[in-house]
Amino acid sequence: MEENNDSPAFKTIIIDNVKYKTLLTKKFMARKVYEPADFNKVYSFIPGTILKVFVKEGAKVKQGTKLLELEAMKMVNIITAGVDGVVTKINVKTGDMVPKNHLLVEMN
16 A cells, blocks of 8 residues: 555644644644744844944943834834843944844844
């Protein structure tokens, strides 16, 4: 008997120490793996243009310090530091157009 590669395969998952045998969809198997939020990395939340960068690499910043200005949809958004830290890398410069979820500033 030939084995059909298109046939669904059963997978075993464990939830609260209970094993379940189930079929998982292709969409579920191709999902993006969860990553906890890293507050030391600042990402763009909307596509836009960098108008001004207020900090330099190596600068110590406190929570709420202005990092840069992002213009999107004719509005200027002030991007601030989410946590206290030191700016280790700035991945953009004035005039850069950035897509959504682009890494702007790295801190530690």
